[in-house]
């Protein structure tokens with residue numbers, strides 16, 4: 393039995409499906425932790441496969457490859473620290489779903505395997521679909537110390553911790569695959585404190601970092617003593633840090649090191665969208681991106697995010713002017729590209745607009761120009777940008793904010809073309825806030841320049857799609873503060889139209905926004921993915937039917 397333990401929190405960035413690469417990442421972390429004098433290295437949930445692996449884990453060959461990779465890592469522990477790693481663990485019996493397991497490797501062998509018992513089935517999670525639940529966990533013994541393993545959701549319910557303390561656990565260890573949303577830190581610490589209070593035991597929380605499709609993992613691992621947080625790991629960065637533990641009269645305690653503070657609000661959201669963009673592009677095998685830079689706020693913000701993610705030299709900005717593009721837009725787009733330091737081209741779309749208009753003249757005979765002609769310009773831009781993507785081997789970023797995507801204010805196969813949308817989960821009001829924030833501060837890990845990156849006029853002028861003369865967004869939509877508040881009510885809060893009217897909104901406006909929200913589900917299902925930053929994104933978090941005649945009256 394030992395009275396001291398050095399436990400490394402390995403906050404790693406795996407790539408889903410890259411089993412060999414993830415095993416290497418674990419081995420590297422193990423070597424670093426060995427250098428720090430660690431006795432045990434704790435990795436995030438399902439680190440061998442990367443979280444969330446979705447239906448992939450139901451392929452027997454995949455689950456078995458993960459298990460084998462986990463077993464082969466035991467060799468590292470012969471002459472080094474022990475390892476706690478997460479992997480799917482096939483269960484047999486005709487059920488294609490494996491267990492979501494934590495494997496303790498000690499002295500070159502498997503010392504224990506424990507399964508996750510509470511499988512989350514809400515929000516973005518649907519684990520009962522792909523994993524089978526395990527029994528309530530029993531503690532595992534390491535150097536005479538009983539560790540209580542709570543795999544992610546097992547920390548979010550009282551049952552597993554209660555069982556573990558009854559069975560003699562001395563330290564609770566919680567490997568996590570917990571995605572970012574603005575409220576995540578508070579939620580996680582709240583749950584860990586609750587388990588700590590109920591059991592009197594300290595908690596080690598180790599989370600993944602990096603982007604995976606629409607999810608971004610912020611890390612933010614921590615150690616919690618019954619007296620409060622003892623250690624905080626960095627945000628959004630890979631880190632391997634060894635914490636020192638001592639057995640005292642009142643139980644195990646982590647030596648305090650609170651040198652790191654966690655940021656809140658704008659810096660957090662900024663780093664989330666940057667991390668999501670960087671990892672989507674890089675993990676998909678691309679180095680650089682292209683986007684249409686219109687002189688408006690949305691594309692300017694996307695260019696700044698992409699430059700922070702990939703370096704300005706890897707963000708190609710293209711102005712695609714039409715007859716409606718103002719002098720101001722031309723100047724603003726160029727000034728923005730210069731401020732960020734991105735390559736910048738101009739490709740006028742007028743020749744294509746004339747050619748398409750001529751081609752369609754007979755078919756459109758006798759019909760007045762309408763939104764068709766407006767959308768044609770957007771589609772010509774979309775096609776041009778996809779041609780650049782094909783020829784130059786760069787991904788196209790799309791730029792529709794959450795407010796626009798909510799009401800369908802975007803053109804299918806036009807400005808919705810693209811691989812990834814960094815601001816898909818950012819309401820328009822927040823777009824302005826983030827632009828102001830980034831002009832004042834460059835957050836940690838960002839590759840773009842210091843100082844102002846978005847010219848002031850882009851932030852202060854009224855938003856316009858410039859698809860016809862004198863067009864303003866507010867001709868078709870309520871002012872953004874009104875629109876965003878109604879949308880927040882309908883999407884994040886899921887409150888009734890009645891409740892929105894009681895909040896002070898006009899009934900006809902609230903009903904119209906609800907109608908547009910339901911109506912444009914078909915567009916959102918065809919929209920590119922983008923990083924989740926709110927409590928409810930369009931995607932896994934909010935699953936509404938496309939064909940839907942339900943409308944609620946105030």
Ligand SMILES: Nc1ncnc2c1ncn2[C@@H]1O[C@H](COP(=O)(O)OP(=O)(O)OC[C@H]2O[C@@H]([n+]3cccc(C(=O)O)c3)[C@H](O)[C@@H]2O)[C@@H](O)[C@H]1O
Nearest residue numbers: 763766767770796800801802803804807856857859868914
């Ligand atoms: N239920 C349904 N299921 C599947 N498809 C459905 C559908 N209803 C219509 N459609 C199809 O969708 C088409 C209509 O959609 P779409 O062609 O996109 O066009 P639509 O939604 O009619 O127009 C695009 C709107 O977005 C605005 N816009 C465009 C570009 C940029 C911006 C901006 O500020 O960022 C704003 C533009 O001013 C206009 O108000 C229909 O013609 C039909 O083909």
Ligand SMILES: Nc1ncnc2c1ncn2[C@@H]1O[C@H](COP(=O)(O)OP(=O)(O)OP(=O)(O)O)[C@@H](O)[C@H]1O
Nearest residue numbers: 684685686688689690691710711712713791807857
């Ligand atoms: N003249 C243009 N040159 C290049 N890209 C354009 C141009 N006009 C529109 N786009 C692209 O289409 C997207 C939709 O833009 P649009 O100007 O219609 O409305 P928006 O949502 O207000 O966006 P932004 O604020 O970037 O202007 C833009 O973000 C941009 O990527």
